[in-house]
Amino acid sequence: MYTQSMDIPGQQPRAVAAAEQGAQEQEFEARIAADRKVEPRDWMPEAYRRTLVRQISQHAHSEVVGMLPEGNWLTRAPTLKRKAILMAKVQDEGGHGLYLYAAAETLGVSRDTLLDQLHSGKAKYSSIFNYPTVSWADIGAIGWLVDGAAIMNQIPLCRCSYGPYARAMIRVCKEESFHQRQGYEIMLALANGTPAQKRMAQDALDRWWWPVLAMFGPHDSDSQHSGQSMRWGIKRVSNDDLRQKFVDATVPQAELLGLTLPDPLLKWNAQRGHYDFGPIDWDDFWKVVNGDGPCNRERLATRVRAHAEGAWVREAAMAHAEKQRRKAHQEAA
Numbered sequence: 648m649y650t651q652s653m654d655i656p657g658q659q660p661r662a663v664a665a666a667e668q669g670a671q672e673q674e675f676e677a678r679i680a681a682d683r684k685v686e687p688r689d690w691m692p693e694a695y696r697r698t699l700v701r702q703i704s705q706h707a708h709s710e711v712v713g714m715l716p717e718g719n720w721l722t723r724a725p726t727l728k729r730k731a732i733l734m735a736k737v738q739d740e741g742g743h744g745l746y747l748y749a750a751a752e753t754l755g756v757s758r759d760t761l762l763d764q765l766h767s768g769k770a771k772y773s774s775i776f777n778y779p780t781v782s783w784a785d786i787g788a789i790g791w792l793v794d795g796a797a798i799m800n801q802i803p804l805c806r807c808s809y810g811p812y813a814r815a816m817i818r819v820c821k822e823e824s825f826h827q828r829q830g831y832e833i834m835l836a837l838a839n840g841t842p843a844q845k846r847m848a849q850d851a852l853d854r855w856w857w858p859v860l861a862m863f864g865p866h867d868s869d870s871q872h873s874g875q876s877m878r879w880g881i882k883r884v885s886n887d888d889l890r891q892k893f894v895d896a897t898v899p900q901a902e903l904l905g906l907t908l909p910d911p912l913l914k915w916n917a918q919r920g921h922y923d924f925g926p927i928d929w930d931d932f933w934k935v936v937n938g939d940g941p942c943n944r945e946r947l948a949t950r951v952r953a954h955a956e957g958a959w960v961r962e963a964a965m966a967h968a969e970k971q972r973r974k975a976h977q978e979a980a
């Protein structure tokens with residue numbers, strides 16, 4: 648990374664450089680052990696940096712691709728109030744993307760590079776955004792379940808060992824909490840509405856429940872990067888533990904709505920003090936992750952088009968910034 652290369656001058660004798668690297672590594676390990684934050688200018692192992700770039704950029708991509716399924720309903724929201732709320736929510740997601748791209752940039756990778764990776768299909772984003780939003784109830788189910796799952800996932804990230812990521816997450820989580828509530832409130836209105844509206848809410852729940860459980864990622868035993876991320880303090884709670892926490896929190900919420908979670912094996916287990924639930928269809932999950940879900944192609948094409956159509960805005964902003972810079976320069980002279 649760029650700050651690191653400035654820390655290690657090229658002309659040093661090898662032995663001195665190796666000794667310095669050892670000391671830096673020790674300092675890094677001590678920092679992690681003491682639960683102190685790692686900041687952009689601190690030395691960090693290359694693998695730690697790479698892991699963070701991968702995770703933060705995937706997270707940023709998920710936020711901006713996540714705007715698309717709901718954007719589909721901005722022009723069709725049932726009331727002006729619902730439309731205003733949904734617009735605020737979708738804009739928040741755009742903002743989350745911006746904080747996260749900025750956090751990734753502190754690790755020495757440019758936003759253009761990250762966006763190229765997304766647009767060329769090289770980078771991943773959350774599998775959940777490759778499912779269609781076929782009814783207004785889907786907007787409720789997304790807010791309640793998808794944003795609810797995002798909160799579960801992101802609250803432990805507020806304690807992530809990398810400072811800029813952890814700080815971005817604090818603000819993101821506050822906004823996610825509003826997203827979850829607006830979704831639940833849509834579900835509540837539908838569940839207490841006409842029989843057709845209640846059916847619509849149940850249908851949305853039936854379609855989103857399993858993809859949301861899969862969204863927490865593979866079982867701990869099959870999770871490629873989990874162990875090392877836990878040791879580095881990037882990840883604080885395992886995929887399976889987060890998933891269980893989510894199920895336990897969501898069952899009473901579904902009961903309050905009078906809706907049925909689509910899992911015949913869902914049952915309270917008094918011995919474990921948790922709900923047991925049925926097996927997840929991992930084949931479907933991997934199919935979607937690997938680009939073959941119901942909306943993968945559509946989402947990527949929409950994103951690429953939006954980026955291309957926004958080129959003039961970026962150019963105008965740069966031209967304006969350059970004009971301001973020149974003006975300030977002239978005034979100073």
Ligand SMILES: [Fe+2]
Nearest residue numbers: 710739740743
């Ligand atoms: Fe978000």
Ligand SMILES: [Fe+2]
Nearest residue numbers: 740794823826
């Ligand atoms: Fe959200």
